Amino acid sequence: EAQVTQNPRYLITVTGKKLTVTCSQNMNHEYMSWYRQDPGLGLRQIYYSMNVEVTDKGDVPEGYKVSRKEKRNFPLILESPSPNQTSLYFCASSRAGGNNQPQHFGDGTRLSIL
């Protein structure tokens, strides 16, 4: 089954404790992306990756890092999480980036930073 898998689905942690949210897709997609969803703000793109070793900032990259060492994986790293990063996070992938490739989303990771 074609899917985007995120782990963990839920995490409560404390300020400053480094964490990583993993994302994996089994569709051989080139483009992968991370979003955060906050009430009243919709989804905002954090980082995206056009292909292996190619990443770029979205609209809200501050406080986040990503890496794309393999095509199927695109982890989101919070080196020193802060409470304003409490949010619902989604990973997405598509065959290629750009104008005509709709994205497939994972089921989300709810992060609470205390």
Add this chain to the structure above:
Amino acid sequence: GQQLNQSPQSMFIQEGEDVSMNCTSSSIFNTWLWYKQEPGEGPVLLIALYKAGELTSNGRLTAQFGITRKDSFLNISASIPSDVGIYFCAGTSSGTYKYIFGTGTRLKVLA
């Protein structure tokens, strides 16, 4: 960062009614996408639009890419209880691989 203006923010309608929601942007978009999100899940693509003026249907859903390339609407005809969810528009503009999402329309259908 750039955001799309999506309206209305929320709607309460009776089962069987038609629904209309729209998105506007201050800049030109090359693609308009409409997604639906149900509780505890990620957004799921409903309709993708690629050309100005394009009108596309998916069952009871119809969406149009505005002629100015700065807006799009989604209509749902004869709503049913399972239409409940949050509907998002999204788009990409020329020369960028960033996706911009609207703030969402929360739809509730009363049986």
